Amino acid sequence: SQTIHQWPATLVQPVGSPLSLECTVEGTSNPNLYWYRQAAGRGLQLLFYSVGIGQISSEVPQNLSASRPQDRQFILSSKKLLLSDSGFYLCAWVEKNHNTEAFFGQGTRLTVV
Amino acid sequence: TQLLEQSPQFLSIQEGENLTVYCNSSSVFSSLQWYRQEPGEGPVLLVTVVTGGEVKKLKRLTFQFGDARKDSSLHITAAQPGDTGLYLCAGAYGNKLVFGAGTILRVKS
Numbered sequence: 001s002q003t004i005h006q007w008p009a010t011l012v013q014p015v016g017s018p019l020s021l022e023c024t025v026e027g028t029s030n031p032n033l034y035w036y037r038q039a040a041g042r043g044l045q046l047l048f049y050s051v052g053i054g055q056i057s058s059e060v061p062q063n064l065s066a067s068r069p070q071d072r073q074f075i076l077s078s079k080k081l082l083l084s085d086s087g088f089y090l091c092a093w094v095e096k097n098h099n100t101e102a103f104f105g106q107g108t109r110l111t112v113v
Numbered sequence: 114t115q116l117l118e119q120s121p122q123f124l125s126i127q128e129g130e131n132l133t134v135y136c137n138s139s140s141v142f143s144s145l146q147w148y149r150q151e152p153g154e155g156p157v158l159l160v161t162v163v164t165g166g167e168v169k170k171l172k173r174l175t176f177q178f179g180d181a182r183k184d185s186s187l188h189i190t191a192a193q194p195g196d197t198g199l200y201l202c203a204g205a206y207g208n209k210l211v212f213g214a215g216t217i218l219r220v221k222s
Contacts, residue, residue, distance in 0.1 A: 032208055043119070043201055043214035044156070051208050059209070090155050094210060101146065102203070102210055104155025 002027035006091045006105025013112055019064075019078040021108050023091030026072065031093040033074040034102070035066055038088040050074060051096075086112045116140060117202055119213030127221055129191050134216045136202030137184040143205060145185045147176055150199040150215075159187075192220045 006023045013019060025031055032051050036044040046059045048066035056066050063082050067075045074091060091105040118137045126132055136145065144163045148156035160169050162178035162185060169176045173196075175188040189196055197220050202213040 032210075034210060036212075041199060041215070041217050044203075044212040046209060046211055049209060057208070088153075092155070092210070101158050101161060102148075102156075104157075107153065107155055109153070 002093075002103065004091065004093055004103055004105045006108060008108060009106060010109045011111070013081050013110065015083055015112055016080045019076070019081050019085070019110070021076040021089055021091075021110075023074045023076075023105055024072055025074075025093045028093065028095060029071060031072070031095055033068060034092040034094070035074065035076050036090045036092065038090060038107075040088075044090065048076070081112045083112050086110055116206060116211045117204060117213035119202055119216055121216060122214065123217045123219075125219045125221065126192055128193055130220075132189050132192055132218070134187045134200055134218075135184070136186070136213050138204070139183065140204075140206065141182050143182070145178060145182075146203045147185070147187050148201040148203060148212075150201060156199075156201055189218075192218075194220045194222045196220050 003026045034049045035047045037047055038044050049057050050068040053068055053071055064078050089108045089110055092102040094102050116138055120135045124132055144161050146161045147159045149159055150156040160171055160176045162176055165180045165182045167178045173190045177186045200216045203210055
């Protein structure tokens with residue numbers, strides 16, 4: 001069966017520090033992968049998506065970047081965090097050509113202090 | 114610009130009442146989905162609607178896809194406190210999977 005792992009669950013980082021959030025998927029191959037950010041009680045803002053290794057599409061210009069070094073690994077990074085980067089980050093995968101049902105990780109609560 | 118507009122943003126009702134949540138767009142979607150999310154967790158899929166005019170029922174939840182495939186609604190009959198949560202609609206726009214802003218539902222006992 002397919003599973004998705006996202007870590008860490010919570011993170012407190014100082015302003016100006018780097019960030020690396022990792023997401024890995026098991027049980028599927030060549031999925032579409034997504035990073036979202038969510039403000040409290042609100043919808044999901046699409047940050048990046050990837051349709052294959054090394055292919056990254058950025059939705060919102062900001063202080064973050066994403067990489068997909070392997071088929072089932074998606075990494076969200078920042079060189080220098082800002083206070084506004086605080087939020088709940090969610091990784092998701094979708095099987096191609098399959099009515100776009102998305103499966104989500106448990107999320108990372110990032111607080112920049 | 115939000116591709117999917119959801120309304121209302123917040124709904125607080127008494128147990129046993131009915132409610133409807135709306136998801137609208139000016140774009141045509143091949144399918145729309147509804148998710149429910151608990152605090153601190155990822156969203157979980159409730160249903161996918163694919164055909165214009167389609168109606169799907171999931172116990173007390175009824176989902177409808179508009180004839181033009183630009184809008185959808187979620188109707189809950191006799192709401193229960195366990196229905197409390199954030200309801201999100203979503204649709205694929207090419208390879209993007211975009212979400213509405215969500216409806217926070219609170220059902221009081």
